[in-house]
Amino acid sequence: MSDTADTEQRGEAPVDEADGAPRRRVSRRSLLGWTGAGVALGAGAVGGGVAVASLPEQRSQPSSGGEIAFYGPHQAGISTPVQDRLHFAAFDVTTDSRDELIGVLKEWTAAAAAMTAGRDVGEGAVGGLAEAPPDDTGEALGLPPSRLTLTIGFGPTLFEKDGKDRFGLAKRRPEALVELPAFPGDKLDPARSGGDICVQACADDPQVAVHAIRNLARIGFGKVAVRWSQLGFGKTSSTTPDAQTPRNLMGFKDGTHNVAGTDTAALDKHVWAAPGDGQDWMTGGSYLVARRIRMHIETWDRTPLKEQEDIFGRDKGEGAPVGKRKERDEPNLKAMLPTAHVRLAHPDSNGGAMILRRGYSFTDGTDGLGRLEAGLFFLAYQRDVRKGFVPVQKRLAANDALNEYIQHVGSAVFACPPGVRKSGEWWGQALFGDKR
Numbered sequence: 320m321s322d323t324a325d326t327e328q329r330g331e332a333p334v335d336e337a338d339g340a341p342r343r344r345v346s347r348r349s350l351l352g353w354t355g356a357g358v359a360l361g362a363g364a365v366g367g368g369v370a371v372a373s374l375p376e377q378r379s380q381p382s383s384g385g386e387i388a389f390y391g392p393h394q395a396g397i398s399t400p401v402q403d404r405l406h407f408a409a410f411d412v413t414t415d416s417r418d419e420l421i422g423v424l425k426e427w428t429a430a431a432a433a434m435t436a437g438r439d440v441g442e443g444a445v446g447g448l449a450e451a452p453p454d455d456t457g458e459a460l461g462l463p464p465s466r467l468t469l470t471i472g473f474g475p476t477l478f479e480k481d482g483k484d485r486f487g488l489a490k491r492r493p494e495a496l497v498e499l500p501a502f503p504g505d506k507l508d509p510a511r512s513g514g515d516i517c518v519q520a521c522a523d524d525p526q527v528a529v530h531a532i533r534n535l536a537r538i539g540f541g542k543v544a545v546r547w548s549q550l551g552f553g554k555t556s557s558t559t560p561d562a563q564t565p566r567n568l569m570g571f572k573d574g575t576h577n578v579a580g581t582d583t584a585a586l587d588k589h590v591w592a593a594p595g596d597g598q599d600w601m602t603g604g605s606y607l608v609a610r611r612i613r614m615h616i617e618t619w620d621r622t623p624l625k626e627q628e629d630i631f632g633r634d635k636g637e638g639a640p641v642g643k644r645k646e647r648d649e650p651n652l653k654a655m656l657p658t659a660h661v662r663l664a665h666p667d668s669n670g671g672a673m674i675l676r677r678g679y680s681f682t683d684g685t686d687g688l689g690r691l692e693a694g695l696f697f698l699a700y701q702r703d704v705r706k707g708f709v710p711v712q713k714r715l716a717a718n719d720a721l722n723e724y725i726q727h728v729g730s731a732v733f734a735c736p737p738g739v740r741k742s743g744e745w746w747g748q749a750l751f752g753d754k755r
Protein backbone atom coordinates (compact mmCIF):
# COMPACT_ATOMS: atom_id res chain seq x y z
CA MET A 320 0.00 0.00 0.00
CA SER A 321 1.35 3.46 -0.84
CA ASP A 322 2.02 5.96 1.91
CA THR A 323 -0.78 8.13 0.65
CA ALA A 324 -3.27 5.29 0.61
CA ASP A 325 -2.12 4.20 4.01
CA THR A 326 -2.53 7.71 5.44
CA GLU A 327 -5.96 8.02 3.87
CA GLN A 328 -7.08 4.68 5.24
CA ARG A 329 -6.34 6.02 8.66
CA GLY A 330 -8.43 9.08 7.88
CA GLU A 331 -5.55 11.56 7.97
CA ALA A 332 -4.88 14.16 5.35
CA PRO A 333 -1.92 13.24 3.14
CA VAL A 334 1.08 15.49 3.60
CA ASP A 335 2.79 17.19 0.70
CA GLU A 336 6.39 16.06 0.83
CA ALA A 337 7.70 19.30 -0.64
CA ASP A 338 6.37 21.75 1.94
CA GLY A 339 4.94 19.53 4.64
CA ALA A 340 1.48 21.10 4.23
CA PRO A 341 -1.51 18.78 4.53
CA ARG A 342 -3.37 18.03 1.30
CA ARG A 343 -6.82 16.53 1.04
CA ARG A 344 -7.79 14.47 -1.90
CA VAL A 345 -11.18 15.72 -3.01
CA SER A 346 -13.07 13.16 -4.97
CA ARG A 347 -16.40 13.90 -6.60
CA ARG A 348 -17.89 11.36 -4.24
CA SER A 349 -16.54 12.99 -1.12
CA LEU A 350 -17.63 16.42 -2.32
CA LEU A 351 -21.02 14.99 -3.07
CA GLY A 352 -21.00 13.47 0.38
CA TRP A 353 -20.51 16.85 1.96
CA THR A 354 -23.24 18.39 -0.16
CA GLY A 355 -25.48 15.50 0.75
CA ALA A 356 -24.64 15.93 4.40
CA GLY A 357 -25.70 19.55 4.25
CA VAL A 358 -28.97 18.63 2.66
CA ALA A 359 -29.59 15.81 5.11
CA LEU A 360 -28.86 17.99 8.10
CA GLY A 361 -30.95 20.83 6.72
CA ALA A 362 -33.80 18.40 6.33
CA GLY A 363 -33.67 17.70 10.03
CA ALA A 364 -31.33 14.73 10.31
CA VAL A 365 -30.40 14.13 13.93
CA GLY A 366 -26.90 13.83 15.30
CA GLY A 367 -23.87 15.81 14.29
CA GLY A 368 -21.75 12.93 13.06
CA VAL A 369 -23.12 12.17 9.62
CA ALA A 370 -20.94 9.51 8.07
CA VAL A 371 -19.95 11.09 4.77
CA ALA A 372 -18.60 7.88 3.33
CA SER A 373 -21.94 6.18 3.62
CA LEU A 374 -23.95 8.93 1.97
CA PRO A 375 -23.53 7.97 -1.67
CA GLU A 376 -25.13 4.61 -0.96
CA GLN A 377 -27.87 6.24 1.07
CA ARG A 378 -28.82 8.93 -1.33
CA SER A 379 -31.84 8.35 -3.45
CA GLN A 380 -31.40 8.05 -7.18
CA PRO A 381 -33.05 11.07 -8.73
CA SER A 382 -32.72 11.23 -12.49
CA SER A 383 -30.08 13.93 -12.16
CA GLY A 384 -27.87 12.17 -9.62
CA GLY A 385 -28.21 8.45 -10.19
CA GLU A 386 -25.43 6.06 -10.96
CA ILE A 387 -25.81 3.57 -13.80
CA ALA A 388 -23.88 0.34 -13.27
CA PHE A 389 -20.83 0.18 -15.51
CA TYR A 390 -20.28 -3.57 -15.23
CA GLY A 391 -22.69 -6.05 -16.79
CA PRO A 392 -23.33 -8.40 -19.71
CA HIS A 393 -24.25 -5.50 -22.02
CA GLN A 394 -22.73 -2.06 -22.19
CA ALA A 395 -24.75 0.64 -20.48
CA GLY A 396 -25.99 3.45 -22.71
CA ILE A 397 -27.95 1.26 -25.12
CA SER A 398 -31.07 -0.05 -23.38
CA THR A 399 -30.53 2.40 -20.49
CA PRO A 400 -33.33 5.00 -20.17
CA VAL A 401 -32.16 7.84 -22.41
CA GLN A 402 -30.35 10.62 -20.53
CA ASP A 403 -30.86 14.31 -21.32
CA ARG A 404 -27.47 15.10 -22.84
CA LEU A 405 -24.92 13.62 -25.21
CA HIS A 406 -21.29 14.08 -26.06
CA PHE A 407 -20.31 11.69 -28.81
CA ALA A 408 -16.74 11.38 -30.06
CA ALA A 409 -15.18 9.41 -32.90
CA PHE A 410 -11.47 8.76 -32.58
CA ASP A 411 -8.74 7.89 -35.05
CA VAL A 412 -6.08 5.57 -33.71
CA THR A 413 -2.79 7.30 -34.44
CA THR A 414 -0.39 4.73 -33.01
CA ASP A 415 0.64 1.70 -35.08
CA SER A 416 1.29 -0.33 -31.97
CA ARG A 417 -1.27 -2.95 -30.96
CA ASP A 418 0.14 -2.92 -27.42
CA GLU A 419 -0.25 0.82 -27.11
CA LEU A 420 -3.82 0.58 -28.35
CA ILE A 421 -4.55 -2.13 -25.78
CA GLY A 422 -2.96 0.10 -23.15
CA VAL A 423 -5.35 2.92 -24.04
CA LEU A 424 -8.36 0.59 -23.88
CA LYS A 425 -7.29 -0.65 -20.44
CA GLU A 426 -6.80 2.86 -19.11
CA TRP A 427 -10.07 4.01 -20.66
CA THR A 428 -11.97 1.18 -19.02
CA ALA A 429 -10.64 2.04 -15.57
CA ALA A 430 -11.41 5.71 -16.14
CA ALA A 431 -14.90 4.94 -17.44
CA ALA A 432 -15.68 2.75 -14.41
CA ALA A 433 -14.55 5.58 -12.13
CA MET A 434 -16.33 8.43 -13.91
CA THR A 435 -19.64 6.60 -14.28
CA ALA A 436 -19.52 6.02 -10.51
CA GLY A 437 -18.95 9.73 -9.94
CA ARG A 438 -15.27 9.36 -9.09
CA ASP A 439 -12.29 11.21 -10.52
CA VAL A 440 -9.92 9.65 -12.98
CA GLY A 441 -6.74 8.18 -11.45
CA GLU A 442 -5.35 10.21 -8.57
CA GLY A 443 -8.01 12.83 -9.12
CA ALA A 444 -8.10 16.48 -10.01
CA VAL A 445 -6.33 17.76 -6.94
CA GLY A 446 -4.89 14.74 -5.22
CA GLY A 447 -1.78 13.92 -7.17
CA LEU A 448 1.75 15.27 -7.33
CA ALA A 449 1.90 19.04 -7.24
CA GLU A 450 4.66 18.94 -9.88
CA ALA A 451 2.56 16.97 -12.43
CA PRO A 452 -0.63 17.81 -14.31
CA PRO A 453 -3.57 16.29 -12.43
CA ASP A 454 -4.96 12.94 -13.63
CA ASP A 455 -8.44 14.43 -13.81
CA THR A 456 -9.30 17.75 -15.43
CA GLY A 457 -11.56 18.71 -12.53
CA GLU A 458 -14.67 20.27 -14.03
CA ALA A 459 -16.87 17.49 -12.66
CA LEU A 460 -15.70 17.91 -9.06
CA GLY A 461 -18.73 18.05 -6.83
CA LEU A 462 -21.14 16.89 -9.51
CA PRO A 463 -23.14 13.69 -9.06
CA PRO A 464 -22.72 10.83 -11.58
CA SER A 465 -25.76 12.22 -13.42
CA ARG A 466 -26.55 8.78 -14.88
CA LEU A 467 -23.39 8.96 -16.97
CA THR A 468 -22.92 6.04 -19.33
CA LEU A 469 -19.93 5.51 -21.61
CA THR A 470 -20.41 3.18 -24.55
CA ILE A 471 -17.54 2.19 -26.82
CA GLY A 472 -17.67 0.99 -30.42
CA PHE A 473 -15.15 -0.14 -33.02
CA GLY A 474 -15.39 1.15 -36.60
CA PRO A 475 -14.57 -0.82 -39.77
CA THR A 476 -11.25 1.03 -40.17
CA LEU A 477 -9.96 -0.38 -36.89
CA PHE A 478 -10.06 -3.81 -38.50
CA GLU A 479 -8.67 -2.81 -41.87
CA LYS A 480 -7.73 0.52 -43.40
CA ASP A 481 -6.56 1.06 -46.98
CA GLY A 482 -6.12 -2.71 -47.31
CA LYS A 483 -3.86 -2.81 -44.24
CA ASP A 484 -4.52 -5.01 -41.22
CA ARG A 485 -3.14 -2.47 -38.77
CA PHE A 486 -3.64 -4.29 -35.49
CA GLY A 487 -4.04 -7.94 -36.53
CA LEU A 488 -7.82 -7.67 -36.25
CA ALA A 489 -8.92 -8.11 -39.88
CA LYS A 490 -10.03 -11.70 -39.35
CA ARG A 491 -12.14 -10.63 -36.39
CA ARG A 492 -14.22 -8.09 -38.23
CA PRO A 493 -17.89 -9.04 -37.90
CA GLU A 494 -19.76 -9.45 -41.18
CA ALA A 495 -22.57 -7.37 -39.73
CA LEU A 496 -20.20 -4.39 -39.48
CA VAL A 497 -20.74 -3.31 -43.08
CA GLU A 498 -19.77 0.01 -44.58
CA LEU A 499 -23.10 1.72 -45.18
CA PRO A 500 -24.10 2.02 -48.84
CA ALA A 501 -24.52 5.49 -50.34
CA PHE A 502 -28.16 6.51 -49.98
CA PRO A 503 -29.87 8.94 -52.37
CA GLY A 504 -29.68 12.48 -51.00
CA ASP A 505 -26.65 11.87 -48.76
CA LYS A 506 -24.23 14.76 -48.60
CA LEU A 507 -21.70 13.31 -46.22
CA ASP A 508 -18.82 15.35 -44.91
CA PRO A 509 -15.79 13.04 -44.47
CA ALA A 510 -14.62 15.24 -41.58
CA ARG A 511 -17.81 14.34 -39.72
CA SER A 512 -17.92 10.70 -40.73
CA GLY A 513 -16.22 7.42 -39.87
CA GLY A 514 -13.74 6.82 -37.09
CA ASP A 515 -11.77 3.87 -35.71
CA ILE A 516 -13.36 4.02 -32.26
CA CYS A 517 -16.36 5.85 -30.89
CA VAL A 518 -17.37 6.71 -27.36
CA GLN A 519 -20.92 7.74 -26.65
CA ALA A 520 -21.19 9.68 -23.38
CA CYS A 521 -24.74 10.25 -22.15
CA ALA A 522 -25.61 12.00 -18.89
CA ASP A 523 -28.26 14.23 -17.41
CA ASP A 524 -25.65 16.97 -16.97
CA PRO A 525 -23.75 18.16 -20.07
CA GLN A 526 -20.70 19.02 -17.98
CA VAL A 527 -20.44 15.42 -16.82
CA ALA A 528 -20.68 14.08 -20.38
CA VAL A 529 -18.13 16.57 -21.73
CA HIS A 530 -15.79 15.90 -18.81
CA ALA A 531 -15.87 12.19 -19.61
CA ILE A 532 -14.97 12.55 -23.28
CA ARG A 533 -12.33 15.15 -22.52
CA ASN A 534 -10.62 12.92 -20.00
CA LEU A 535 -10.66 9.91 -22.30
CA ALA A 536 -9.15 12.03 -25.09
CA ARG A 537 -6.52 13.24 -22.65
CA ILE A 538 -5.62 9.71 -21.57
CA GLY A 539 -5.28 8.65 -25.20
CA PHE A 540 -3.15 11.64 -26.22
CA GLY A 541 -0.48 10.60 -28.72
CA LYS A 542 -2.17 7.27 -29.43
CA VAL A 543 -5.68 8.29 -30.42
CA ALA A 544 -7.05 11.62 -31.60
CA VAL A 545 -10.59 12.94 -31.79
CA ARG A 546 -11.68 12.84 -35.43
CA TRP A 547 -15.05 14.50 -34.89
CA SER A 548 -17.47 14.95 -32.07
CA GLN A 549 -21.07 15.96 -31.52
CA LEU A 550 -22.92 17.49 -28.61
CA GLY A 551 -26.59 16.71 -28.25
CA PHE A 552 -28.95 18.55 -25.97
CA GLY A 553 -32.43 17.09 -26.19
CA LYS A 554 -33.15 13.42 -26.43
CA THR A 555 -35.24 12.62 -29.48
CA SER A 556 -36.04 9.10 -28.54
CA SER A 557 -37.35 7.19 -25.63
CA THR A 558 -36.67 3.67 -24.49
CA THR A 559 -39.14 4.10 -21.63
CA PRO A 560 -42.69 3.91 -23.05
CA ASP A 561 -44.26 4.87 -19.71
CA ALA A 562 -42.43 8.20 -19.61
CA GLN A 563 -43.50 11.27 -21.57
CA THR A 564 -42.19 11.03 -25.13
CA PRO A 565 -39.69 13.79 -25.93
CA ARG A 566 -40.03 16.06 -28.98
CA ASN A 567 -37.55 16.66 -31.76
CA LEU A 568 -36.71 20.07 -33.25
CA MET A 569 -39.58 19.72 -35.72
CA GLY A 570 -41.90 19.79 -32.72
CA PHE A 571 -43.08 16.17 -33.01
CA LYS A 572 -43.01 13.49 -30.36
CA ASP A 573 -40.12 11.21 -31.26
CA GLY A 574 -39.55 7.71 -29.96
CA THR A 575 -43.19 6.63 -29.60
CA HIS A 576 -42.66 3.31 -31.30
CA ASN A 577 -39.20 2.18 -30.30
CA VAL A 578 -37.57 -0.84 -28.70
CA ALA A 579 -38.22 -0.45 -24.97
CA GLY A 580 -35.24 -0.85 -22.67
CA THR A 581 -37.27 -3.20 -20.48
CA ASP A 582 -38.49 -5.43 -23.32
CA THR A 583 -35.87 -8.16 -23.06
CA ALA A 584 -37.47 -10.27 -25.77
CA ALA A 585 -37.35 -7.39 -28.28
CA LEU A 586 -33.81 -6.49 -27.20
CA ASP A 587 -32.69 -10.09 -27.75
CA LYS A 588 -34.42 -10.23 -31.10
CA HIS A 589 -33.45 -6.84 -32.51
CA VAL A 590 -30.57 -5.31 -30.53
CA TRP A 591 -28.10 -7.74 -28.91
CA ALA A 592 -25.78 -9.85 -31.06
CA ALA A 593 -26.37 -13.51 -30.21
CA PRO A 594 -24.22 -16.66 -30.29
CA GLY A 595 -24.01 -17.87 -33.88
CA ASP A 596 -24.51 -14.39 -35.33
CA GLY A 597 -20.90 -14.25 -36.44
CA GLN A 598 -17.89 -13.25 -34.39
CA ASP A 599 -18.14 -14.70 -30.87
CA TRP A 600 -16.48 -11.67 -29.28
CA MET A 601 -19.56 -9.62 -30.23
CA THR A 602 -22.07 -11.81 -28.39
CA GLY A 603 -24.01 -9.50 -26.09
CA GLY A 604 -22.86 -6.45 -28.05
CA SER A 605 -24.71 -4.36 -30.61
CA TYR A 606 -24.10 -2.39 -33.80
CA LEU A 607 -24.45 1.36 -33.82
CA VAL A 608 -25.29 3.61 -36.75
CA ALA A 609 -24.68 7.32 -36.19
CA ARG A 610 -26.02 9.85 -38.72
CA ARG A 611 -25.76 13.59 -38.42
CA ILE A 612 -29.00 14.76 -40.01
CA ARG A 613 -29.29 18.45 -40.72
CA MET A 614 -32.81 19.89 -40.63
CA HIS A 615 -33.84 22.76 -42.87
CA ILE A 616 -35.62 24.30 -39.94
CA GLU A 617 -36.58 27.56 -41.66
CA THR A 618 -38.35 25.76 -44.51
CA TRP A 619 -40.06 23.45 -42.05
CA ASP A 620 -41.27 26.41 -39.99
CA ARG A 621 -43.07 27.78 -43.07
CA THR A 622 -44.86 24.49 -43.73
CA PRO A 623 -48.59 24.31 -42.81
CA LEU A 624 -49.51 22.16 -39.83
CA LYS A 625 -51.60 19.70 -41.88
CA GLU A 626 -48.71 19.12 -44.25
CA GLN A 627 -46.29 18.61 -41.35
CA GLU A 628 -48.61 16.01 -39.85
CA ASP A 629 -49.07 14.25 -43.18
CA ILE A 630 -45.31 14.06 -43.60
CA PHE A 631 -44.94 12.05 -40.39
CA GLY A 632 -48.33 10.29 -40.38
CA ARG A 633 -48.96 11.39 -36.79
CA ASP A 634 -50.54 14.53 -35.35
CA LYS A 635 -48.36 17.15 -33.75
CA GLY A 636 -50.11 17.66 -30.43
CA GLU A 637 -50.85 14.15 -29.21
CA GLY A 638 -48.59 12.14 -31.52
CA ALA A 639 -51.52 9.90 -32.51
CA PRO A 640 -51.29 8.02 -35.82
CA VAL A 641 -53.53 9.23 -38.67
CA GLY A 642 -57.20 8.51 -37.91
CA LYS A 643 -56.51 7.57 -34.26
CA ARG A 644 -56.90 9.55 -31.04
CA LYS A 645 -54.07 8.54 -28.73
CA GLU A 646 -50.30 8.36 -29.15
CA ARG A 647 -50.12 4.67 -28.33
CA ASP A 648 -53.04 3.64 -30.57
CA GLU A 649 -52.10 1.03 -33.15
CA PRO A 650 -51.31 2.85 -36.42
CA ASN A 651 -53.29 2.12 -39.57
CA LEU A 652 -50.44 2.48 -42.03
CA LYS A 653 -52.72 2.41 -45.07
CA ALA A 654 -54.51 5.51 -43.76
CA MET A 655 -51.24 7.44 -44.08
CA LEU A 656 -49.80 8.89 -47.27
CA PRO A 657 -47.54 6.39 -49.06
CA THR A 658 -44.69 8.88 -48.43
CA ALA A 659 -45.35 9.28 -44.68
CA HIS A 660 -42.25 8.78 -42.54
CA VAL A 661 -43.93 6.49 -40.02
CA ARG A 662 -45.55 4.34 -42.69
CA LEU A 663 -42.22 3.84 -44.45
CA ALA A 664 -40.18 3.27 -41.28
CA HIS A 665 -42.62 0.93 -39.53
CA PRO A 666 -41.51 -2.71 -39.16
CA ASP A 667 -44.54 -3.87 -41.20
CA SER A 668 -43.11 -2.05 -44.21
CA ASN A 669 -39.64 -3.48 -43.68
CA GLY A 670 -40.06 -7.20 -43.16
CA GLY A 671 -40.20 -6.77 -39.37
CA ALA A 672 -36.94 -4.78 -39.10
CA MET A 673 -36.64 -2.83 -35.85
CA ILE A 674 -33.91 -0.61 -34.48
CA LEU A 675 -33.43 0.97 -31.08
CA ARG A 676 -33.31 4.74 -31.69
CA ARG A 677 -31.43 6.82 -29.15
CA GLY A 678 -30.76 10.12 -30.92
CA TYR A 679 -30.38 13.71 -29.75
CA SER A 680 -31.16 17.17 -31.11
CA PHE A 681 -28.23 19.41 -31.90
CA THR A 682 -27.71 23.07 -32.68
CA ASP A 683 -24.20 24.09 -33.63
CA GLY A 684 -24.75 27.80 -34.10
CA THR A 685 -25.63 29.15 -37.53
CA ASP A 686 -24.28 28.34 -40.95
CA GLY A 687 -23.18 31.80 -42.11
CA LEU A 688 -26.31 32.21 -44.22
CA GLY A 689 -28.45 33.04 -41.22
CA ARG A 690 -29.82 29.52 -40.95
CA LEU A 691 -29.68 27.40 -37.83
CA GLU A 692 -27.11 24.64 -38.12
CA ALA A 693 -29.45 22.27 -36.36
CA GLY A 694 -30.90 18.83 -36.66
CA LEU A 695 -31.01 15.34 -35.32
CA PHE A 696 -27.95 13.36 -34.32
CA PHE A 697 -29.48 10.00 -35.09
CA LEU A 698 -28.17 7.02 -33.13
CA ALA A 699 -29.59 3.56 -33.68
CA TYR A 700 -28.56 0.23 -32.17
CA GLN A 701 -29.31 -3.10 -33.77
CA ARG A 702 -28.28 -6.72 -33.93
CA ASP A 703 -27.24 -6.51 -37.57
CA VAL A 704 -26.86 -3.31 -39.59
CA ARG A 705 -27.75 -5.18 -42.79
CA LYS A 706 -31.14 -6.14 -41.36
CA GLY A 707 -31.78 -2.96 -39.36
CA PHE A 708 -30.75 0.49 -40.48
CA VAL A 709 -29.86 -0.36 -44.09
CA PRO A 710 -33.27 -1.61 -45.34
CA VAL A 711 -35.18 1.06 -43.39
CA GLN A 712 -32.99 3.90 -44.62
CA LYS A 713 -33.14 2.58 -48.21
CA ARG A 714 -36.90 2.91 -48.08
CA LEU A 715 -36.81 6.30 -46.39
CA ALA A 716 -34.14 7.74 -48.68
CA ALA A 717 -36.17 6.76 -51.74
CA ASN A 718 -39.66 7.84 -50.68
CA ASP A 719 -39.85 9.79 -47.42
CA ALA A 720 -41.71 13.13 -47.69
CA LEU A 721 -39.44 14.31 -44.88
CA ASN A 722 -36.45 14.31 -47.25
CA GLU A 723 -37.38 17.76 -48.49
CA TYR A 724 -36.59 19.11 -45.02
CA ILE A 725 -33.55 17.08 -43.98
CA GLN A 726 -30.13 16.08 -45.25
CA HIS A 727 -27.78 13.41 -43.95
CA VAL A 728 -24.39 15.12 -43.57
CA GLY A 729 -22.40 12.75 -41.37
CA SER A 730 -22.30 8.97 -41.04
CA ALA A 731 -20.52 6.27 -39.08
CA VAL A 732 -20.99 2.68 -38.06
CA PHE A 733 -19.49 0.83 -35.09
CA ALA A 734 -19.45 -2.60 -33.47
CA CYS A 735 -20.10 -2.07 -29.77
CA PRO A 736 -18.76 -5.04 -27.81
CA PRO A 737 -20.60 -6.63 -24.88
CA GLY A 738 -20.27 -5.16 -21.42
CA VAL A 739 -17.26 -5.35 -19.15
CA ARG A 740 -18.33 -7.86 -16.54
CA LYS A 741 -16.04 -7.04 -13.67
CA SER A 742 -13.18 -4.89 -12.50
CA GLY A 743 -9.90 -5.87 -14.17
CA GLU A 744 -11.52 -6.65 -17.51
CA TRP A 745 -11.29 -4.08 -20.25
CA TRP A 746 -13.16 -2.76 -23.26
CA GLY A 747 -12.47 -4.95 -26.29
CA GLN A 748 -10.63 -7.67 -24.34
CA ALA A 749 -12.32 -10.50 -26.23
CA LEU A 750 -11.74 -8.77 -29.57
CA PHE A 751 -8.02 -8.72 -28.94
CA GLY A 752 -8.13 -12.41 -28.15
CA ASP A 753 -7.48 -12.16 -24.44
CA LYS A 754 -9.09 -14.84 -22.34
CA ARG A 755 -11.56 -13.41 -19.86
Ligand code: HEM
Nearest residue numbers: 567571572573574575576612661664665666695711712725
Ligand atom coordinates in the same frame (compact mmCIF):
# COMPACT_ATOMS: atom_id res chain seq x y z
C1 HEM B 1 -34.29 14.20 -39.01
C2 HEM B 1 -34.67 12.98 -39.29
C3 HEM B 1 -35.80 12.27 -38.61
C4 HEM B 1 -36.85 12.76 -37.91
C5 HEM B 1 -37.16 14.23 -37.62
C6 HEM B 1 -37.64 11.65 -37.49
C7 HEM B 1 -38.81 11.73 -36.75
C8 HEM B 1 -39.66 10.69 -36.43
C9 HEM B 1 -40.93 10.81 -35.77
C10 HEM B 1 -41.56 12.10 -35.32
C11 HEM B 1 -41.44 9.56 -35.64
C12 HEM B 1 -42.80 9.19 -35.06
C13 HEM B 1 -42.78 8.86 -33.60
C14 HEM B 1 -42.11 7.57 -33.26
O1 HEM B 1 -42.68 6.49 -33.39
O2 HEM B 1 -40.97 7.65 -32.82
C15 HEM B 1 -40.47 8.65 -36.20
C16 HEM B 1 -40.61 7.30 -36.23
C17 HEM B 1 -39.63 6.45 -36.71
N1 HEM B 1 -38.47 6.79 -37.35
FE1 HEM B 1 -37.80 8.64 -37.68
N2 HEM B 1 -37.04 10.51 -37.92
C18 HEM B 1 -35.93 10.84 -38.61
C19 HEM B 1 -35.05 9.98 -39.21
C20 HEM B 1 -35.13 8.61 -39.18
C21 HEM B 1 -34.17 7.70 -39.74
C22 HEM B 1 -32.91 8.09 -40.49
C23 HEM B 1 -34.62 6.46 -39.47
C24 HEM B 1 -34.01 5.11 -39.83
C25 HEM B 1 -33.35 4.85 -40.91
C26 HEM B 1 -35.85 6.58 -38.74
C27 HEM B 1 -36.60 5.53 -38.27
C28 HEM B 1 -37.80 5.65 -37.64
C29 HEM B 1 -38.54 4.50 -37.16
C30 HEM B 1 -38.14 3.04 -37.26
C31 HEM B 1 -39.71 5.02 -36.59
C32 HEM B 1 -40.86 4.22 -35.94
C33 HEM B 1 -41.88 3.88 -36.98
C34 HEM B 1 -42.95 2.99 -36.36
O3 HEM B 1 -42.65 1.83 -36.12
O4 HEM B 1 -44.07 3.46 -36.12
N3 HEM B 1 -36.13 7.90 -38.59
N4 HEM B 1 -39.40 9.37 -36.68
